[in-house]
Amino acid sequence: MKDEALAIAMISDFFHPNVGGVESHIYMLSANLIRRGHKVIVITHSHPPDRVGVRWLLPSLKVYHLPFTTIASSATLPNYFTFLPYFRTIIVREHINLIHAHASLSALGQEGILHSHFFGVRTVFTDHSLFGFEDAASILTNKLLAAALKNVDAVICVSHTSRENTVLRGQLFEPSEDDPSVSIVRQSVYTIPNALIAEQFTPSPQPRPLQTINIVVLSRLAYRKGIDLLVATAPRICAAFPNVKFIIGGDGPKLNDLLQVRERYLLQDRIELLGPVRHRDVRDVLVRGSIFLNTSLTESFGIAILEAACTGLYVVSTRVGGVPEILPEDMISFANPDEDDVFRAISEAVHIVSQGNHDPLEAHERVKSFYDWMQVAERTENVYNTVIRSEPIDFWTRVQRTMTLGPFAGLIYTAILIVDCLFFLFLEWWMPREDMDFVQAHWKPEVFAELAQNASQAGTQRKAYIREERGRVDI
Amino acid sequence: MRQTRPLLDLHPEFSVIEWPGFSEYRVENWRLARNGSGKIIRGATTWSWLDPCVPVIFSLAWSKVSSGSLVAYLLIGITLVLFVWSRCNQVLHESVLVFPTLGIQLESHRGHPSLEPLFVSRRFIHASSLEDFVIHEGLRRWDVRYYLAAIKRSSNGGLSIQVAFENILPYFPVLQEVYIGVQNAMFPGPNLQDS
Numbered sequence: 001m002k003d004e005a006l007a008i009a010m011i012s013d014f015f016h017p018n019v020g021g022v023e024s025h026i027y028m029l030s031a032n033l034i035r036r037g038h039k040v041i042v043i044t045h046s047h048p049p050d051r052v053g054v055r056w057l058l059p060s061l062k063v064y065h066l067p068f069t070t071i072a073s074s075a076t077l078p079n080y081f082t083f084l085p086y087f088r089t090i091i092v093r094e095h096i097n098l099i100h101a102h103a104s105l106s107a108l109g110q111e112g113i114l115h116s117h118f119f120g121v122r123t124v125f126t127d128h129s130l131f132g133f134e135d136a137a138s139i140l141t142n143k144l145l146a147a148a149l150k151n152v153d154a155v156i157c158v159s160h161t162s163r164e165n166t167v168l169r170g171q172l173f174e175p176s177e178d179d180p181s182v183s184i185v186r187q188s189v190y191t192i193p194n195a196l197i198a199e200q201f202t203p204s205p206q207p208r209p210l211q212t213i214n215i216v217v218l219s220r221l222a223y224r225k226g227i228d229l230l231v232a233t234a235p236r237i238c239a240a241f242p243n244v245k246f247i248i249g250g251d252g253p254k255l256n257d258l259l260q261v262r263e264r265y266l267l268q269d270r271i272e273l274l275g276p277v278r279h280r281d282v283r284d285v286l287v288r289g290s291i292f293l294n295t296s297l298t299e300s301f302g303i304a305i306l307e308a309a310c311t312g313l314y315v316v317s318t319r320v321g322g323v324p325e326i327l328p329e330d331m332i333s334f335a336n337p338d339e340d341d342v343f344r345a346i347s348e349a350v351h352i353v354s355q356g357n358h359d360p361l362e363a364h365e366r367v368k369s370f371y372d373w374m375q376v377a378e379r380t381e382n383v384y385n386t387v388i389r390s391e392p393i394d395f396w397t398r399v400q401r402t403m404t405l406g407p408f409a410g411l412i413y414t415a416i417l418i419v420d421c422l423f424f425l426f427l428e429w430w431m432p433r434e435d436m437d438f439v440q441a442h443w444k445p446e447v448f449a450e451l452a453q454n455a456s457q458a459g460t461q462r463k464a465y466i467r468e469e470r471g472r473v474d475i
Numbered sequence: 476m477r478q479t480r481p482l483l484d485l486h487p488e489f490s491v492i493e494w495p496g497f498s499e500y501r502v503e504n505w506r507l508a509r510n511g512s513g514k515i516i517r518g519a520t521t522w523s524w525l526d527p528c529v530p531v532i533f534s535l536a537w538s539k540v541s542s543g544s545l546v547a548y549l550l551i552g553i554t555l556v557l558f559v560w561s562r563c564n565q566v567l568h569e570s571v572l573v574f575p576t577l578g579i580q581l582e583s584h585r586g587h588p589s590l591e592p593l594f595v596s597r598r599f600i601h602a603s604s605l606e607d608f609v610i611h612e613g614l615r616r617w618d619v620r621y622y623l624a625a626i627k628r629s630s631n632g633g634l635s636i637q638v639a640f641e642n643i644l645p646y647f648p649v650l651q652e653v654y655i656g657v658q659n660a661m662f663p664g665p666n667l668q669d670s
């Protein structure tokens with residue numbers, strides 16, 4: 001490992017084998033950081049019966065699956081102390097310098113930030129989603145988030161809108177030094193967007209026939225994703241444009257609404273429902289269409305929109321969250337999240353596409369240059385270096401900052417912090433550090449690169465052999 | 476029969492014994508304290524603090540049960556038998572025996588430390604069903620430990636994992652020595668004379 005190489009632990013409840021935006025973000029970021037020479041491990045919860053224990057993912061990414069039970073969609077309950085023994089063992093034996101927690105709903109990530117100061121380990125937090133402020137779930141989650149982020153070293157958000165949202169929810173502002181009655185936002189909040197692998201989303205070389213225009217919708221069929229808007233506008237669009245068809249992929253609680261609207265307006269040949277689509281089949285579904293429709297009511301980044309634009313589709317989307325930031329104006333039509341405006345935007349898109357004004361191959365070339373995982377990894381590495389060079393917060397400052405959370409929450413969280421210290425002292429006595437099985441051997445990047453090269457050469461040799469065999473049989 | 480201790484400074488409990496025809500990698504159930512003090516931590520003890528207490532408790536309980544109820548006598552008897560059995564069932568040493576071209580055998584010798592082993596459990600894995608012999612990490616209670624695993628392919632195609640040194644669980648340097656030894660013996664590399 002070179003001198004500035006760090007040992008990084010990504011901590012999140014949301015990781016593979018679940019498929020999703022946060023999961024693939026963590027994986028791609030880890031893969032690119034490994035390519036830049038750092039050591040990365042991932043800590044997540046287990047998926048019994050078979051995804052348990054310590055696993056390896058390509059390229060040399062070690063994943064710890066810890067035994068915590070999940071309550072809903074892969075999130076665990078915040079039990080502040082039960083994570084400490086595992087966390088301590090893993091951080092000490094892997095010689096970790098920095099932890100990177102992902103997702104505000106991930107209790108494991110927030111607890112990692114809480115326990116980090118015992119080991120001199122620096123912390124970074126990435127927030128991936130937008131949350132409201134009004135409903136009960138949001139109020140609780142925001143309070144937990146504010147408590148966790150009181151003592152974090154840096155926060156990364158995926159868009160400027162998401163950054164504003166996180167700063168407000170997590171109370172990431174401090175009284176200014178000149179005038180304590182004025183609050184200013186912390187210097188350590190950064191915006192680094194997501195990225196996509198453009199090679200996986202290439203448009204088809206043949207141009208689409210202009211007689212039928214397919215509108216593709218690929219999303220989880222839930223209320224948050226604005227399926228009600230889709231249900232309201234689809235019959236109107238089908239009535240207004242006889243050559244337009246819908247291809248809808250995905251599954252969720254709102255599937256019944258779509259089936260009902262299809263029955264009621266007799267649109268069985270105009271609306272095609274694909275059911276759940278695997279991530280590797282997404283591109284094949286996208287190339288069947290010319291327009292991508294996204295009716296989400298809230299969206300912090302919109303990676304699905306980027307993937308569609310990269311595949312050469314013209315995008316129609318609701319103007320929410322971080323969506324206006326990701327694509328230039330001539331590749332996307334915006335609508336307010338109401339039925340009439342969505343109808344207007346889709347009509348506009350249909351006109352643009354039927355006149356042949358949108359070139360898929362040119363769109364792909366443009367989007368290819370916008371986002372790149374290596375750039376994201378480089379920017380994240382800059383954040384890490386800044387964090388490592390900054391001064392760590394000492395314990396008394398930590399307690400004082402925790403007490404500013406509020407009259408009740410401050411006391412509760414300070415009590416949690418102090419009991420955590422006592423539990424840590426107990427663990428230092430019960431499981432002394434010298435008895436730990438330290439990690440002495442890890443994949444060297446050079447060895448891994450050589451093995452990967454040999455495997456790909458063997459693969460191409462084998463393919464050539466099979467082609468040759470087939471050729472012989474045909475003759 | 477020749478016995479060597481390759482890791483004498485840090486892991487003197489590990490020895491390699493060369494028998495005619497096979498070799499044995501033996502780990503005895505004690506280790507040096509890992510804080511450098513040189514103290515010996517025994518896994519199998521000849522005398523423990525419970526040994527002198529048991530006759531005292533036993534005689535007190537026996538005299539108290541003067542009513543002659545059978546159940547009480549039986550309970551006391553069973554407790555005594557269980558205690559003696561647990562003291563005689565301690566793990567003395569565990570080994571991996573390597574029979575080149577034939578297979579490997581995982582052994583566990585139990586008994587009382589002052590006597591020869593009373594019970595031996597042996598698991599033989601034939602060379603044809605030995606898929607691989609690896610070092611992997613696993614979660615054990617609140618700890619993460621390295622362990623040696625023999626991956627066995629059964630006759631109907633399924634894989635099963637047998638852990639070597641299952642009760643003693645030595646540390647990584649010992650496992651590395653055994654791993655290298657077994658890999659060299661059971662999975663020899665490409666024959667250099669052919670190229």
